[in-house]
Amino acid sequence: MTRTHRLFQLMQALRNAPPPATAAALADALGVTPRTVYRDIDTLRGLGAVIDGAAGFGYTLIEDAALPPLGFDAEELEALVLGLREVQQVGDPALASAAGTALSKLRARLPAAQAHRLQHAVLSAHRFAPLPEPGIDVRALRQATWDERTVRFDYCDVEGRSTTRSVDPLTIVYMQASHCLLAWCHLRSDFRAFRLDRMRGLDVLETSFRPRRVPLLRECLTQMGACAASAPSRTTAV
Secondary structure, X not given: OOHHHHHHHHHHHHHHOOOOXXXXXXXXXXXXXXXXXXXXXXXXXXXXXXXXXEOOXXXXXXXXXXXXXXXXXXXXHHHHHHHHHHHHHHOOHHHHHHHHHXXXXXXXXXXXXXXXXXXXXXOOOOOOOOOOOOOOOHHHHHHHHHHOEEEEEEEEOOOOOEEEEEEEEEEEEEOXXXXXXXXXXXXXXXXXXXXXXXXXXXXXXXXXXXXXXXXXXXXXXXXXXXXXXXXXXXXXXX
C-alpha cells in the first residue's frame, strides 16, 4: 500500500468509525502500526483535515478538507438516508457496502446540524424475509452491463430446465421477491428477464454490443409495459 493510498484509507476509516476512533483500532483496520497512524494523522492535519483528539484518547474527524460541505433540506436528507439504507438491505454485498460508505461520506460533507439529522433520521428500511442469494458475481454483471459486453451463463428456469444462455445485459431490476436481469437473449432472439439466483457460471465475453444498450433497454421496457397492461403474468422471469 502506497502512502497516498494509506492516507485515503485512513480518512475513510475516520469517516466510518464511531468517534472517537483509537489509533489501535485504526491501525488494525489499515494493517499498520499505531505509530504509523499517529504520523498519518499529523500529515492529514497538515493537509487541512480538522481531526480532534490525541494519542491515548482517540480521534474524531470534524471537518473533511477533501470534501466540500453540502446542503440539503430535511426531506432531501430523509430521502437520501432511506434510499441508501434500502440499498444496504436489497443490494449484493459489494453494493450494500458501497451504500454504507456513501452514507459515511455524506455525513462527513454535511454541516454539523445536518450531519446529526442524517445520523438520527426517522426513516429506515428493513426486510424480515431475506432475498435469495445471487448465483453469480453481480459486480461483474453490473460492469459487463455498463461496458455493453455480452455475457454467458447457465440458467435454471421455473420448471427446473437448465440451459446455457448468451445475452446482451441491459439493466438489473431490484424487485420485492428477487432481482432480475433484463437482457436480449440470443437463444430466444427476444427480450427476457432472468432471476439472478437462478444464474450460474457467469462469463463475460469479448463481444461488444455498444452503443445499443440504451435503445435496446428502451424497447425492452416498452414491450414489457405493453405486456403487463394486457397480461401481467407474461412479465415474470423465465
